[in-house]
Amino acid sequence: MDELPGFHRYLKYQFNSLNYLQTSESVQIKWFFPTTFIVITVSLIKQLINLSLSEVNSFSYYIGDITLVAGHTRKHLTLIYFAWFFGGFGTVLTLYRSQFDRSLQKWARIGVIFEHLDSTQIHPYSGLPTIVHRIFIHFCNGALIGAALASFLCVLPSFLIYPTKYLIYLIFWLILTVAAGSSVVCNGANFLLLFTASAYIFGRRVHEETLILVDKVAEKCESFQPLNSIIKHSVKRLTLILIHQIEEYKFWVILNQNGFLSTYNAQFILNYLIFFIDIPKFLRISLIIFTFINLAVGLSFNFLVCTYAQHKIHGYCSNLRQTLNENISIRTKLRTLIFLENVENRYFFVIFGALNYSTHHFIIILLENITNLLLLIASLRRQN
Numbered sequence: 001m002d003e004l005p006g007f008h009r010y011l012k013y014q015f016n017s018l019n020y021l022q023t024s025e026s027v028q029i030k031w032f033f034p035t036t037f038i039v040i041t042v043s044l045i046k047q048l049i050n051l052s053l054s055e056v057n058s059f060s061y062y063i064g065d066i067t068l069v070a071g072h073t074r075k076h077l078t079l080i081y082f083a084w085f086f087g088g089f090g091t092v093l094t095l096y097r098s099q100f101d102r103s104l105q106k107w108a109r110i111g112v113i114f115e116h117l118d119s120t121q122i123h124p125y126s127g128l129p130t131i132v133h134r135i136f137i138h139f140c141n142g143a144l145i146g147a148a149l150a151s152f153l154c155v156l157p158s159f160l161i162y163p164t165k166y167l168i169y170l171i172f173w174l175i176l177t178v179a180a181g182s183s184v185v186c187n188g189a190n191f192l193l194l195f196t197a198s199a200y201i202f203g204r205r206v207h208e209e210t211l212i213l214v215d216k217v218a219e220k221c222e223s224f225q226p227l228n229s230i231i232k233h234s235v236k237r238l239t240l241i242l243i244h245q246i247e248e249y250k251f252w253v254i255l256n257q258n259g260f261l262s263t264y265n266a267q268f269i270l271n272y273l274i275f276f277i278d279i280p281k282f283l284r285i286s287l288i289i290f291t292f293i294n295l296a297v298g299l300s301f302n303f304l305v306c307t308y309a310q311h312k313i314h315g316y317c318s319n320l321r322q323t324l325n326e327n328i329s330i331r332t333k334l335r336t337l338i339f340l341e342n343v344e345n346r347y348f349f350v351i352f353g354a355l356n357y358s359t360h361h362f363i364i365i366l367l368e369n370i371t372n373l374l375l376l377i378a379s380l381r382r383q384n
Contacts, residue, residue, distance in 0.1 A: 007111030013141055014186040016095065020105045033096055036183045040089045043180040046173075047082040051075060061166035064173025069157045073277050080266045080290075087262025087298075088184035091191055094254045107251035109244065110198040126201045127208065136197060140190045144182055147189075151181030157282070189297045192259045195252050196305040199349065202245050203309030209238050210316040217323060228332045231323055235339050238316060245348055256302060257351045263298025264365070268372055270294060276376055299365060306349035306357030317344040 008021050017032045050065050060068065067074035067081075098104035112125045113133055123130050155174045162170050213234045220227045270291045273279060279287075317340055324333055349357035 004108075004111040004115060006114035006117065007108070010111075010114050010137060010140075014144065014190060015183070016186065018095070018108070019099050020102075021108060021111070033092070036092050036187065037096070039176060039179045040085055040092060040183050040187075042176065044082065044085045044089060047078050047085060050078045051082070058166075061162060062169055064155075064158075064170050064177070066155050066158045066173070066177065069161060070279065070283060073273060073279055076269050076273055076277070080269050083262045083266040083269075084184050084188070085180065087258045088180075088188040090258030090262075091187040091255055092183070094251070094258070095187065098251060103247070104251045104254075106244070106247040107198070109248060110194060110201070113197065113201065127204055128201075136193075140193060143185055143190060143193075147185035148178050148182045151178045154181075154286070188259060188262070189293075191255055192297055192302060195255065196301045198248065198252070199302070199305045199309045202241070203305070203312040205241055206238065206309065206312040206316055209234065209241065210312065210319055213316070213323075214319055217326070220326075227323075227326055228328050231320070231328060231332055231336060235320070235335065239339070242313075242343065242348070249348065253351060256357075259298050259302075260351055260355075263294050266294050267291070267299060267369060271369060271373055272376060275373060300362070303357050303359075303362040303365075307359050307362070310347060310349060310356075310358060313343065313348065 004021060008017075011017060011021070015032050015036060017030065046063055049063060050060070050067065053060060056065075056068060065074070067077040070077045094104070098107075113123065114137065116124060117130045117133055121130060122128070123133055126133070152174070155170070155177050158170055159167065213230070216230045216234075217227070220230065270287055274284060274287050274291060320336060321340060321344075324336060328336075347356045347358070351357070355361055
């Protein structure tokens with residue numbers, strides 16, 4: 001893979017270092033993965049222990065249970081944290097696997113968006129202004145800082161209720177919680193955002209190929225050969241774009257599945273706590289903020305951007321199908337029909353082998369959340 005110093009620098013700021021990215025630096029930062037793995041694993045085990053404890057005891061203070069301020073809803077809050085840590089843990093394992101599995105390394109092509117930011121105003125790969133790329137980088141770096149701050153604030157109320165003799169343990173867990181929260185954003189949320197950038201740029205490239213095809217067909221010569229050549233080269237270019245997307249998605253699909261599971265489960269519990277449980281005001285405000293972030297990063301952006309990309313594929317196929325009415329050779333028509341047969345009704349963004357990143361399934365997920373809320377309302381009324 002070509003050397004991508006800008007991408008390597010971005011990953012380093014996100015506490016990641018990949019051995020398959022060429023870099024001019026002589027030393028590879030090898031402690032990132034083991035440190036992140038240990039931090040998130042310990043946090044997962046801690047959440048499991050919290051869930052297993054039937055009542056608060058001295059051990060709860062020793063392991064720095066920060067959900068004690070939530071009172072009777074502390075286990076619900078623990079489940080939310082567990083879901084997020086589980087998503088981050090899955091991404092860390094996938095990144096580690098990618099260092100030994102070449103089929104999971106193709107995604108790094110998106111790293112080119114971190115290059116050429118000072119040499120041009122329009123990026124040669126994405127076609128977007130380079131200022132957009134810089135904003136994306138600053139946003140992801142800001143998300144990391146925000147995660148560290150949010151993790152600190154989540155622990156802070158515990159200092160008001162912890163007995164003095166346990167504060168030393170809480171300080172230790174404060175440091176670990178900040179590290180774990182930052183790791184989840186670095187290895188979870190920010191990678192999901194990177195995927196949405198990849199899918200959007202893919203959609204733009206397909207759209208640009210569509211415009212090229214339409215313009216060249218409209219300006220075609222009356223002779224027989226040029227139109228065949230135009231269609232042949234257009235299909236060849238788009239086939240290459242699609243092959244690259246399929247190769248890269250072998251990595252992204254694993255991350256998307258982890259992200260969907262963690263955010264979907266967390267979303268249900270967040271809705272339950274916000275709408276149906278009497279909790280302190282500061283906690284409710286925090287959960288509302290977390291709800292919007294969780295919904296946007298894990299259950300909205302990827303669906304909307306992938307829907308855009310899939311729509312661009314359909315647009316290309318629609319325009320390509322119209323060329324079958326033109327004066328082209330039988331061989332070109334057969335090639336075109338074969339291409340359309342394999343691409344036209346295929347979804348290129350699927351998780352769990354069945355859930356498409358489409359507007360239809362996005363609406364279904366929203367309706368499922370609403371249905372769950374209605375079921376909770378019915379259950380609570382029956383209990384009353």
